[in-house]
Amino acid sequence: MRAFHIPIPDQGMKAAIERKIDNLNKPKGALGELETLAMQVSLIQHTLSPTLSHPCHLLLGGDHGIEREGVSVSPRDVTWQQMVNFTKGGGGVNMFCRQHGFHLRIVDIGVDHDLSAVDGIIHRKIAPGTANFLHGEAMTEDQYWQSIDVGASLVDECAAEGCNIVCVGEMGIANTSPSSIWMSIFGHIPLDECIGVGAGLNNEGLLHKHEVLRTALQRFQERYPDAVEKPCTPSSARLIVRYFGGFEMVGAIGAMLRAAELGMVVMVDGFIMTACMLAASHLCPNVLHYAIFGHCGDESGHRRMLELMDARPLLRLGLRLGEGTGALCAYPIIESAVRMINEMNNFDNAHITKYF
Numbered sequence: 001m002r003a004f005h006i007p008i009p010d011q012g013m014k015a016a017i018e019r020k021i022d023n024l025n026k027p028k029g030a031l032g033e034l035e036t037l038a039m040q041v042s043l044i045q046h047t048l049s050p051t052l053s054h055p056c057h058l059l060l061g062g063d064h065g066i067e068r069e070g071v072s073v074s075p076r077d078v079t080w081q082q083m084v085n086f087t088k089g090g091g092g093v094n095m096f097c098r099q100h101g102f103h104l105r106i107v108d109i110g111v112d113h114d115l116s117a118v119d120g121i122i123h124r125k126i127a128p129g130t131a132n133f134l135h136g137e138a139m140t141e142d143q144y145w146q147s148i149d150v151g152a153s154l155v156d157e158c159a160a161e162g163c164n165i166v167c168v169g170e171m172g173i174a175n176t177s178p179s180s181i182w183m184s185i186f187g188h189i190p191l192d193e194c195i196g197v198g199a200g201l202n203n204e205g206l207l208h209k210h211e212v213l214r215t216a217l218q219r220f221q222e223r224y225p226d227a228v229e230k231p232c233t234p235s236s237a238r239l240i241v242r243y244f245g246g247f248e249m250v251g252a253i254g255a256m257l258r259a260a261e262l263g264m265v266v267m268v269d270g271f272i273m274t275a276c277m278l279a280a281s282h283l284c285p286n287v288l289h290y291a292i293f294g295h296c297g298d299e300s301g302h303r304r305m306l307e308l309m310d311a312r313p314l315l316r317l318g319l320r321l322g323e324g325t326g327a328l329c330a331y332p333i334i335e336s337a338v339r340m341i342n343e344m345n346n347f348d349n350a351h352i353t354k355y356f
Contacts, residue, residue, distance in 0.1 A: 001145055002145065002148055002149060002152060002254075004257040004258065004260075004261050004283075004284050005261060006257065006260045006261050006284050006286040006287055006290075007286065008286050008289055009043040009044050009046070009263075009289050009290075010043070010046055011043065013042070013043065013046060013047075013048070014039070014043065016048060017038075017039055017042045017043065017048060017341075018039065020048055020341060020346075021035050021038060021039065021340075021341060023346040023348070023354070024340065024341070024344040024345070024346055025344065025345050025346060025352050026344070031340060033312070033314070033333075033337075034333070034336055034337040034340050035337070035340075036337075037292065037333070037334055037337035037338075038050070038337040038338065038340055038341040040289075040292070041265060041334070041337065041338060042341065043289075044263060044264075044265055044289070044290055045164070045263065046263075048341075049341070049342055050338050050341065050342070051164065051338065052164065052165050052265075052334065052335060052338055053162050053163060053164045053165070054103065054158070054161050054162040054163040054164070055100070055101060055102045055103070055163065055165045055166070055167065055331065056102060056103045056104075056105065056158040056161070056163045056165075056166050056167070057093070057097050057102040057103070057104050057105070057166075057167045057168075057169060057324055057328065058105050058107060058151075058154050058155075058158075058166065058167070058168045058169070058252075058255055058324075059086060059093055059104060059105065059106050059107065059169045059170070059171060059323060059324060060107045060109050060151070060168070060169070060170055060171070060172075060247075060248035060251045060252055060255075061079055061080075061082075061083045061106070061107065061108050061109065061110070061111045061170070061171040061172060061248055062079075062108075062109050062110030062111060062129065062130070062170075062171075062172045062175075062246045062247035062248035062249070062251070063076050063079050063110060063111055063112040063128070063129030063130070063172060063173065063174075063246070064076075064129060064130050064138070064172060064173065064174040064175060064177065064178065064246050065129060065130045065131045065132030065133065065134075065138060066130075066132055066133055066134060066138075066174050066177050066178070066212070066216070067129075067173050067174035068132055069132065069134055069212045070205070070208060070212075071174050071177050071208070071209040071212050071213070072173050072174040072176075072177075072201070073201050073202075073205060074173045075173065076112055076129070076173045076174070077113075078173050079111055079112070079113070079171055079172055079173050080111050080112070080113035080115060082171050083106060083108065083111060083113075083115060083118075083121060083171060084115070084118055086104075086106050086120075086171075087106060087118055087119065087120030087121060088120075091323060092321050092323055092325045093169055093323035093324055093325055093328070096324075096325055096328035096329060097328065099328075100328055100331045100332065102167065102328065102331075103158075103161070103163075105122055105154060105157075105158075106120060106121050106122065107121070107122045107124055107150070107154065107251070108121050108122070108123055108124065108125050109124050109125060109126060109147065109150055109247045109248050109251045110125060110126050110127055110128070110129055110130065110147075110172075110246065110247030110248060111125065111128070111129070112128040112129035113128070122154075124150045124154075124251075126139075126143050126146045126147060126150070126247050127139075127143065127247070129247075130245075130246055130247060133178070133216050133220075133243060133244050134212060134215060134216045134219070137242060137243045138178070138242065138243060138244055138245060138246070139242050139245070139247065139250070140242075141242065143242070143247070144238065144241070144242035144245075144250055147247050147250035147251045147253075147254060148250060148251070148253065148254035148257075149254060150251045150254065151168075151250070151251035151252055151253065151254025151255035151256075151257075151258065152254045152255065152257070152258035154251075154255055155254075155255045155258040155259045155262065155264070156258065156262075159262050159264065163264065164263075164264050164265065165264060165265040165267065165334070166255065166259045166264055166265070166266060166267065167267035167269070167294075167324050167327045167328060167331075168252045168255050168256060168266075168267075168268075168269070168273055168276070168324060169269055169273065169322065169323040169324020169325070169327070169328075170246075170248045170249065170252060170269075170272050170273065170322055170323070170324070171248065171322070171323060172246050172248045172249070172272075175246050175248070175249060175272050175322075176195075176196060176271060176272065177209065177212075177213055177244075178244040178245050178246060178249060178275075179249075179271055179272045179274075179275035179276075180194040180195045180196070180213060180275075180301065181194070181213060181216070181217055181244045182240065182241070182244060182245070182275045182278060182279050183275055183278065183301055183304075183305045183308075184217065185217075185227075185228050185232075185240050186232060186237075186240070186278050186279065186282055186308070187278070187304070187305065187308045188230065189301075189304065191210075191213060191214055191217055192210060192214075193301060193304070194301045194304075194305075195209060195210055195213060195301070196271070196298075196301060216244075220243060220244075224239060224243075227239050227240060228240075232282050234282070234283055234284075237279065237282035237283050238283065240279070241253065241279050241283075245279070249272065249275070249276050249279075252273060252276045253276050253279055253280045253283070256268075256276065256277060256280045256287060256291075257280055257283065257284055257287055259290065260284070260286070260287045260289070260290035260291075263290075264290065265290060265292060265334070266287070266290045266291050266292070267291075267292050267294055267324075267327040267328075267330070267331070267334075268291050268292065268293045268294060268311075268327060269294055269295075269322065269323075269324045269325070269326050269327040269328075270294075270295065270297040270302065270319060270320065270321075270322060270325075270326045270327075271297055271301070271302045271305070271320070271322075272322060273322075273324070273327070274293065274302060274305050274306060274311075275305065277291055277293075277309065278305060278308060278309060281309060288309055288311075291309075291311070292314070292330070292334060293306060293311040293312065293313045293314065293327075294313065294314055294315060294326045294327030294328070294329065294330035294331075295313050295314060295315035295316060295317055295319060295326035295327070295329065295330055296313040296315070296316045297317075297318065297319045297320045297326060298318045298319065298320040313330075314330040314333050314334075315329060315330050315333075317329065
């Protein structure tokens, strides 16, 4: 069992960082969210001159037992087919990683297909997909900790290469279903308000998805009535996460927690990865200090889930592809914030009268 020790970033430098930002040759606050980002990254790195080094993207693949209930318009075969496609550079995630200079790691943590002969995939398979949470827990406690450890070890590998900013994405058909249930339980929001169309369900399919997830949640509540009570304890959170989650999702949580523990910036993608960060924040609340939320997507409830964490997404592009693509699109904004604090001149050096 891995314990994460994530400190709140030291606030001792906050006044000095604020002075540096305010003394750049611009009206106070004129660069808005870039100033907020510069402050956050500087506090995380405990420096007046933050850097972004060797950005890495972890793409974790896994299948879900709940897919067998027809809650997704896409069949599970799409998971492994896309994983192979990623190794050939043909996915959206590949394009954005190339564009923004991210080192992409494609990881099979629980795909229901033998990918062992496929070059370009890191093989960390725990099992060929989770169990069907309509009938019981998706994964055992041992599998939960294995997933956490896989995600954490991947971040360790990135850190060893000099990475200080990590992005996490996923590939797993039906993973909007556990995300919706996590949102409902952790946010104390009626389940029907948390369920969306996923990869494109029609009205009939959406009604069926609602019924399946309502039944699964009801059975969980009957079995573990104390787990959904306020406040949610870390032990209850672990139960909720492993009962419904996918291997790729729990692996992402492990990666997020380890990255924060190492003092790295954690970029958060769309609905599924936001659900993972929400779950991570119930395991270790301080992880949120290290999170930058890339975008608000089209999946129903995403905006509301972001609000549960007081998160302000950088982009609203209507994306719902997953893979980490929305967060990757937001990377240049983070880079601009770091360039601002490091490269803009100040009033004194520019011989400009400071007028505030």
